[in-house]
Amino acid sequence: MSQNNSFDVIIRCNGVATGKMRNETKIDIVEPFNESHELASDEGPFHGGDSTAPPPLTYFVGGFVTCLMTQIRAFAKRFRIKLDDLTVDAEFSWKGLIEPGKPYKAAPVGITMDIAIDSETPIEQLVDLIIAAKEGCFVEAIISDRIPVVHRLKTPTGWIDC
Template sequence: MTVTPEKHTAMSASSNTFDVVIRCNGKAVGKMRNEARVDIVEPFVESHEIASDEGPFHGGDGSAPPPLTYFVGGFVTCLMTQIRAFAKRFRIALDTLEVDAEFQWKGLTEPGKPYRAQPVGIRLDIQIASDAGQNRIIELINAAKQGCFVEAVISERMKVVHRLKTPDGWIDC
């Protein structure tokens, strides 16, 4: 993995927007292995090299995580990052933060045709230990959902369920 932070672009005082731009160049290098350079270009500059591969099920060698691993990990960690970033803005101290996620798809098959992927659902179970009250934690989670760039893409297509663990059980946020 290569990391080269170079600059930060601050939000302009006259604007209430900022740009987020990420580019990726991927190359097929093995049976099913892909290697990619991911370049964050706004609001800062940083590069990472990642690889993906499929296991024998898809004809790969299993030499790297499958692409869905990065997708699921990216979604969960994006939400967690937003919760922590917004906790600072809301002045909420977080003692612990854990997210357990389940992503489900179906592969639809027709004779003689490639399968089609169909999303079924995403559930994110969030556990937060904090002195802040339950309503403040729910407010924090809702803000983080709206600030998560990955969720902004996904939630337009399908429902994403967020649940908060409370002493009385799970509640939807």
């Protein structure tokens, strides 16, 4: 941590169009560590592609869910909470708004994250863990002011909103 109790996260991406709808990217994490990855995306025939790679929204959804899961596991260690198992079932919803003669517009509807944690930890502490994890999720920080994100913890007696 720096003297002002913060740290930088910087990721750069270079994308190149290589097919009908295929894109290839090189993604470089430059802060707080150095790491590179290559990802490709493509659309299916619905959108004029060849389905040679997952569509871009697949990466977004997977990135969001795995970011939250990573934060739950990382913060569980800090809170000294033992997790025996963790699963997240998420649903992301959008509407495509169509105006005659114009391209459609994407409109987010909402995101639901159903979280199941197998742990001997009291429910109240698990709720606190989820709240901390969602506040520490960099993906969620970008969109949660604009799109409703619901986090629910599965308990023996039903779901609890977090």
